[in-house]
Amino acid sequence: MDHDTATRTTLIRSASDAGSKVFATILTRSPISRIDIARHTGLSQAAVTKAVSPLVAAGLVDAPPAAHRDGNPGRPVAPVSIIPGAMIMLGVKVNVDEVIAVATDLTTAVLAADHRRLDAHDPESVLDAIVDVVATLELELGGRSAAIAGLGVSISGDVDTDTGVVRESALMGWHDEPFAGRLQDRLGRPVTLENDVHALTVGEHWFGVGLGTDSFAIVTIGRGIGSGLHLNGQVVTGAYGVAGEIGHLPLADPTRICPCGRRGCVEAVASTGAIEATVSASHGREIGIDEAVRLAHDGDPAAMAAFDEAATLIGTAIATLVNLTGPQLVIIGGEGVSNFDLFDATLRSAFEAHAFGAAARCPIVARPHTFEDWARGAAAAAIQSLVR
Ligand SMILES: [Zn+2]
Missing domain, CATH: 1.10.10.10 (Winged helix-like DNA-binding domain superfamily/Winged helix DNA-binding domain)
Structure with missing residues (x-):
């Protein structure tokens, strides 16, 4: 710096x-x-x-x-x-098999981008990959890298931004991992750690739909069901950092066990893993998500029923969120959006069935975010943490 x-x-x-x-x-x-x-x-x-x-x-x-x-x-x-260009921020999105990194200016315009495959996703391997990809970005920025003010890292799970600790990430298999501190020691730069959907919400506020609206919710579908809330111009994380967490609303049948250990969570039925398990069970063999999507598109009743069940729960959960918090708009993102046609109609009718009164007017739009968008969100969260 x-x-x-x-x-x-x-x-x-x-x-x-x-x-x-x-x-x-x-x-x-x-x-x-x-x-x-x-x-x-x-x-x-x-x-x-x-x-x-x-x-x-x-x-x-x-x-x-x-x-x-x-x-x-x-x-x-x-x-x-x-x-x-008064300052440059780095943003990193950590996935289970890859880290995606961008360097952005203060408007989160991307100046450089790169990524690293992960052979393993233990904290040590992820630290090594981030240090390596950051070195590449610095090289690419050349003299401009002197303007780097810090780094934002976004990761799935229960993240304590104040202490920089990943309290629990089921996806990564991490528990009480003081990741920000360890990365800061390696890089010698300030590190801001944020839940990935919250970071994307900050990003949407700055460079996406947030420009036109003071309140919106993001719901991500895919391996997990995540959500971010932006109300009255502020990202709402709540006193415990998990406000608006709709993936674990107990709306499903209690016989369904969630990866979080609880019963009847939305995620226990609507996540990619849950859909795979349901379709596999009805066909009596192991079926991955790509094949489940293919089967549903081909009219396979079991696969269609699995997506319908997931869409019903997600739509009901969104209605609950909208009834409670009143956003102007709901954005659906996450990797599951690439097959949104399989969710669309059922999700909307479940939403309409449970949205109370005028809340049913809240538009729901699907938006395919690239991993670079997620990394920009991490950079935006780091810029915001400077201001906080
Ligand atoms: Zn759960």
């Missing part, structure tokens, strides 16, 4: 509450006038102007000389904007 980057990082981290709010607003809504910043943050225009000055001085924000409106002397109306 060069001198400028260190100065900027310190400025953002040590900003007052008003300063943080102003910077966060410029980050997500740039270009924006001071008047609109005041409206968004609830601060006075004087307070906004005071908060903008050090950001301009540090080279984080560009503010052209203020124009003056006739009859309104002294009121600056020229918009201020973020200087995208």
Whole structure:
């Protein structure tokens, strides 16, 4: 990290509450006038102007000389904007068989991207892969790598962002793993660890649908059923970091055992693994997800029933989430979206059956995120953690 980057990082981290709010607003809504910043943050225009000055001085924000409106002397109306290249953030998405890494600017535009296959997914192997892929990105960035302010890592499971510990990741087979600290020691850079769906939610807020809406939920379908909540302009993680976790709502038959150990979870019926198990059991042989999809498309009754059952539970869980939290929009992502046609109609009718009153108007859209989008989400979460 060069001198400028260190100065900027310190400025953002040590900003007052008003300063943080102003910077966060410029980050997500740039270009924006001071008047609109005041409206968004609830601060006075004087307070906004005071908060903008050090950001301009540090080279984080560009503010052209203020124009003056006739009859309104002294009121600056020229918009201020973020200087995208003022800092670079690295983002890494950890999968069970691969790590995907990107370098982004402050608007999460991707400057460089790379990935590493994982032969094993124990913490040590994942650390090695991340250190290796980061070295490649640094090389690719050349002189610009001096602007790297840190690294965001996103991973499936129950993640404690404050302590940087993966408390439980069933997918990775990790338990109480102090991953952020270990990676920070290896890289000598600040590391922010975040649940992967929460990071994607932060990313969607910045570079996706969040631009047009103040509240949305993301539900991911696939190996796990995950969710992220973004309400009133904030990602909601809750006091224990697991707010909105719809995969473990007990909506299924209690005879179904979830990988988490509980009974009747949505995930126990609707995950990729559960669909595979159901179709395998009815055919009396081992059937993987690709074959299950093929069978369902060919009209195999057992396979179609398995997808219908999964879609019913996911639709019911989404209705529960929408009834409780009231987002404007629900985005469905995750690797299961590639076969969304097998879920679509049943999921929507289950949602409509259980959405209460006007909540049924909430649109549900499927959005195929690339792994690069997930990695951008990790970078966005790391940028956000600077502001927090
Ligand atoms: Zn469960």
